[in-house]
Amino acid sequence: MNLIQLKNASILFGQPPLIDGADLNIQTQERVCILGRNGSGKSTLLKVLSGELKLDDGQRIVAGETVISRLEQDPPAHTDTSIFEYVAQGLGDNATLITEYHAQADLVAQDASEQALLKLQALQEQLDARNAWQLEQRIDNVLTQLSLPANTLLSDLSGGWRRKAALARALVSQPDVLLLDEPTNHLDIDMVKWLEKTLLSFAGTLVFISHDRSFIRNLATRVVDIDRGQVTSYPVSYDKYLEQKAHDLEVEATHQKEFDKKLAKEEVWIRQGIKARRTRNEGRVRALKALREEYKARRKVMGTAVIQSGAGHRSGKRVFELEHVSFGYENLRLIDQLDLLITRGDKLALIGANGCGKSSLIKLLLGDIEPQEGSVHRGVNLEIAYFDQHRSQLELDKPLIDAIADGKREVMVNGAPRHVISYLQDYLFSPERVNAPVSTLSGGEKNRLMLAKLMLKPSNLLILDEPTNDLDVETLELLESLLVEYDGTVLLVSHDREFIDNVVTSSLVFEGDGKITEFVGGYSDAQAWYQQSQQEKPKTKKNIEKATISPLISENKATQKKVNKLSYHQSRELESLPKEIEKLEVALAALQTQVNDAEFFQQGSDITQPVLDKLQACEHDLEVAFERWEELEELKNNV
Structure with missing residues (x-):
């Protein structure tokens, strides 16, 4: 059964459209993962599904009395309320009344004065009139299920526990569809595993955004891919999705190559001389114009960031x-x-x-x-280069170009000068965005900017x-x-x-x-x-x-x-070391032959010293390689 349907749905934040004519069905008891590059529109699609964001074009159809709840991407910002009060807010109109009754009941437990009892009785009567007793029981049940202390303030909780409280707030309405935006952020591994177990036992439908591959593999029954405004459903596991997506991109590249070849041929034809114009086919001219329009409308695949680390001097062992x-x-x-x-x-x-x-x-x-x-x-x-998870090294009020280069227009990358705009393009920031304030970036973009700043050092x-x-x-x-x-x-x-x-x-x-x-x-x-x-x-x-x-x-x-056993990378390293040692031994033998030549030291020091330095470095590298090989062999034999 379809719970939510999108038909020819479009969202416009300027041009090109963020979501362009999408069709999507969300069905009962499935777990859908939404994937796509940073800025592709994943969170926007989630807000459309929840009804928080209206479509610019197309339809959103929700079946019957379907209850939809959304878990925010970030933990709750306002932390001066109790967990009970915060979770109760997930019940909408009755939240205030239930919260007041809970607080008054706690007060009566400490001070059973006549005035306090009368107020509690009045609140009870209001709850009776609204038939809202079951709602308070629902809050207690979800707090018990998630092991959350009702009267603890959010300010006393870590980020992971505040995320847990946010999940309780989303679950208390007993939703048919639960929407989650990056639910594993701020959670440690134990909490992520707990969340997986909790969500696997959820009886309704899950739609979630995540970049945690293990989390996706363990949860997703279907993948929805957002790429250049197009929303494509892959009703397969995450690993099968990766295979099919790679195949789809290869097919697209082949088609575009054939298209470009045809367009180039037609452009040559239209630019021929007077003789060609006499026999010009008007239908062919119109077809060429259509090809030009199609090429103009093409949205290229988003590139891959180019990350290079700044090479420092060799540290001590x-x-x-x-x-x-x-x-x-x-x-x-x-x-x-x-x-x-x-x-x-x-x-x-x-x-x-x-x-x-x-x-x-x-x-x-x-x-x-x-x-x-x-x-x-x-x-x-x-x-030392230090990546801080709180991104404290980024000044939010500065434009990107100044946050990276401190007002300069050139940066040094591995000893070579690069224009800062060119360098930022390596990290997928377009020239049009380099003057935008850092505060306008998404979380993923801020992390990319942090990496760009870090790798310069x-x-x-x-x-x-x-x-x-x-x-x-x-x-x-x-x-x-x-x-x-x-x-x-x-x-x-x-x-x-x-x-x-x-x-x-x-x-x-x-x-x-x-x-x-x-x-x-x-x-x-x-x-x-x-x-x-x-x-x-x-x-x-x-x-x-x-x-x-x-x-x-x-x-x-x-x-x-x-x-313990060798890790994958250690196994690969152990396999490659004999070849590396053999290569170093050949190089060392050649250098020793060169140094042992009778006429070698008759040459000037500007010629002999570099060779001697190479010989010393080669001997050192060979010694290090032998030590590493022995270390890995010993580790392997101890398995």
Whole structure:
């Protein structure tokens, strides 16, 4: 059954249309994921489905008494209300009365004066008259279901728990269609998994926007793609959608190539001399005009961002070393007796719940705060580029061009000058937008701008705090490739499970109470180890209750190493190292032959010194390659 239908729907925010003549059906008990590039119109389509935004053209048809509720993209901004009051707002007209009754009942529990009782009785009579008792029960039920304390203020909650309260507000109306805009933003991994489980048990229809690929794979039964104003339905899984979308783009490119060839041929014909004009076919001329109009109306596929990191000097082999480090606040222990060595080239993920101490560990490493116990040793020649999830490095009132170049019109990219407009185009900002204030950008565009600013800085250590929020899948995958190929060291805080798995070589899992365990590989490797260790233990009630990623308890490092396996990137690295070693050995032999020649040192130092420097560098690279090969082989054999 169709719950919501869009027929020939169009939304115009200038030209070209954001949504152009779309047809879409939302049916009962399906889970639809809306995908598209940043700025393609996903949130706009969601607002059209909810009825908050009117169509400029076309029809929106809603079946019968269909109840539609929408979860906002950001957590609630007004935090001076209680959770009960905030959730009650999802019930519309009766919200104020129910909230007053709840507050008065709490007051009577503390002070049962006659005046307080009379007011409570009056509110009861109003609830009776409106038959609204079931609505209060509904609020209590959803708060119990989501484990939310009714009288706690929103201001006392973290961003993730405020998002949980927002979900309760959306669910309390018992919607037939639940609309969610980037529901995993601001949530840690445990909360994302909880949200997946909750939504899978939802009896109604889900329509959601997300760029979290694991979340999409686990939830979506259908994908709706928005591309250059066109809305296309793919009634398949996410992976099948990727295949079909790639095929559709290939077919489109082939058709456009044939079209362009035909247009070029006709343009040559129309520009021929007097002889051709005498035999000119007017029907052919009209057909050419139609071809020109079609070409003019064509909307090109949005390009892919070009992300380059600024190459810094080589850091020392030891980047950070922590010995017996402890840190916390009052009765909260965040880090307890941590020993950690981070070496050049490591790509390390920090995994754990919000507020578990990930940011504190980064501050300890950078020297922004000092440990309460133990010591932190920092390596030499560190050039740090830091991506802040709150985008505090962006000045919102500045235009894009000044936010990047500080008033200059040229930037240095890997030692070469680039015009700032050209550089911004690499990050998909058109020349027409470079003077727009940063405050007008969407969340994904602000993250792209942050990356553009960050990558200008030469670095050998990247610290990225939630870089994936709001990024479309294409840009996210490009960032993955950059980090995999990055020569320096990477510290990554992210709640995107697939992003972690694709990038890092090891993970630090924050288990709570200051305990931090290091795992080889990404999130899935840590999860696999924990699940296997649980299977090996007696299935007591306590063990079953603790079967989540958050504990990830390792009884000893030896046991952990035997269970862990090489990550995908480490396996590829191990396969490529013998060839690299062979190549270095050939190069070293050639340089040694050159240096051993009797006439070599009879030449000037301007000729001999560069060769000697190359020889020394080659010997060093060969030694590093051998060490890395031995390390990976040992790790592989311990599996």
